[in-house]
Amino acid sequence: MESKTLYKIPHLPPEIITEILSRLSVKSLLKLKSTSKSWHSLISSEHFIKTHLENSEKNPISANHRILSVVKKPNYELKHFSLRPLLYEQATEAKRGDFPIDKSVHSLKLVGSCNGLICILINKKIFFLWNPVTAESKKLPDLDVSVYISERGFGFDKSSGDYKVYAVSSRRPTIGNIYSLKTDSWTRINNDLEDGYTLGSKTGTFLSGNLHWTITSKELNWRWCILSLDLKNEVFGIMEQPSDAIHVDFDPLVGVLDGCLSTLYYYPDDGYLEFWVLKQYGVKESWSKLMTVSHQDYNDAMDMRPLQSFVISPNERVLFKYGSVIGIAVYNPKENRVEDPKILAFDQFLNSDIYVESLVSLNC
Template sequence: MGLLLSCLQTHKKSFTTKGKSRRKSPGRRKFIELRTLPHEESFDIPGDILVEILPRLPVKSLLKFRCVSKSWLCLISCPQFIKTHSRVSMENSKWSGHRVIFACSYPQYGLKQYSVHSLLREQSLTDAFHIYYPIKYAPNHAWLGSSNGLICIFEDVKDLILWNPSTRKSKKLPRIGTNLKIYRHIVAYGFGFDEYKDDYNVVLIVRLFEEERGYKYSLRTDSWKRVGDLEDTGIALSNSINFASGKIHWSTSPETSSGFMWEIICLDLESGVCGRLDQPDYGGSDIALTLGMLGGCLCILCYEIDTHVDVWVLKEYGVKGSWTKLFRFPCIHRGGRLVFLKPLCMLPNGEILLIFGTSLVLCNPAYGSFRVREATNFDMVEIYVETLVSPAVLNEECIDISLERELCDKLENM
């Protein structure tokens, strides 16, 4: 970033000082205004340098740099630039753009966020700062998940909202017809990115009249449609839907089963074909299972009651033999009862960030140790990466500026 600022300072004609010239006095600041650069002057910085530097800058800086010139505005708003910036941010080994966001309702409602770095450095989390929220407090709202910087909010059992906390942009999704009863019969939901279609999807599983129906929203078309034949899929055991390899997955128990059975249902969002996913050989009988995501892969937490938890990860989708037992740690009990954990992410240092009841816990698989962080008594928690992805549109085109087009072409090769 220092190189970029030094390059900007070479445009001496583009800076003006507010007010008349006066002698400096102690404590007086010199306020500088950056004018919009004429198009012919705005790219004195070589394009090769721009495409190397800009995608590595934080969102806050990029939002400011849109004011440098029309060309910079167009470049930073270019879909290819946004994709490149998102990829660079997610691949950053230091996780400098990753944030943890949580909502608390006691003693008063508030929404806070802090960096993942604060978890790793044992830094106090009491300095987490409040952030803008696109809705007023509603007792019946939930977060359906996050993907590429977007968070999906389910508000008051009737409205769905896509929200980018980094840019403060949000979008209320159209409803599924006019029958609001649909929203009161949702048994599972999820939000994710379809990399094959370059589209963001919200999926709802609804149980009406003893029948389960699937509905998929597409951000690209801004519309809903029915998906899949969900007959004989069983009773949903969790309200969480997990996205992987263009399919959605949730755990169920067959209604016709005489005893308890645990299955993973998978639904192809494109073809509508529904099936069951093979599971690993857990090697036990008295077990409890939960489905989740870890490191971009499907994972299963297998609880050997009262002893330990095994974490299985599907490293190669569709291959049963690729289920790998990643690690094992002891069960956690509270008040004499087993506490089920939900994995949020695997941190750069190998630790696993878990939701433990209403607390955040860091688990170190190598040593079997746990660290409880100060973020406690929250209602919801989610992890996201700061990006420029817009919740409003996916088909925006750039202004036709030849140099900006040339730079976007270079971005595709990064």
């Protein structure tokens, strides 16, 4: 008879355990926190939360990336679903978010997402920060506005480790305000913008420590430009656009594509649109044309809009907003066609954004 040898599982070094756990989903990690005091301490640590977030962000089409959408039927709801299946012709299911919304809500907008935190504007005056996975939420202090918030943005100042919200009241003259999560307070900043300017979008797109809008004004000779707000120094600037992109009548749309600033330019008279990507932030020469979609290639090309953050998958399929009754579509550039993804329990949305599931806490 062969003798049986018992093997003991070797003790794993802490760094190996951290590496393994940091690749799990947030939901799994929240369950594992209750298994032991040591794992609770590890998973709750600032170093682990940062490591897990970095691993998730390395792959923009991982299972940790989801789309959050505002729907109304008849009351407002937030629904979320996995991003990955949409880019691989698979079905996904929309689920209702647990953010508290009652019948008193008559307006709900997504201001932006950053490191797993979502900024929400309710009734055009009240800001909330929310982590959809941990269900942690925080109402921001009321901002003294006479009418409503007309411009907004949400981002992260890496130098200070602080999350910031930018808001402008609709009253004139315009006054810029920035909220700091670390101090839990609002401060006024120099807007540096003359009255009479026009923004292409009221919501800023966050990337590389800056919020971005498209803007035109008399001071800019009524040309459309990309306006940036540096959240570290809290100052505005104008970014250079592609030299070959000639745009006069319609404002370009700004988005984030695979971690790069991107723009969409309309040429309605010629019946086509162009997508450009800034491969190296702040370097004008690194603008590169990603694709051109013409009316001949696709009849409804002019109805395509980028999500505030959007992605291109390894098979080059690109996710977009689409249509006058807004839905989500996937554009296949190789075949010049738009495909309708299969999203169960979901019809249309008012606005939408992509977020990464994370353990980031609102308690700085």
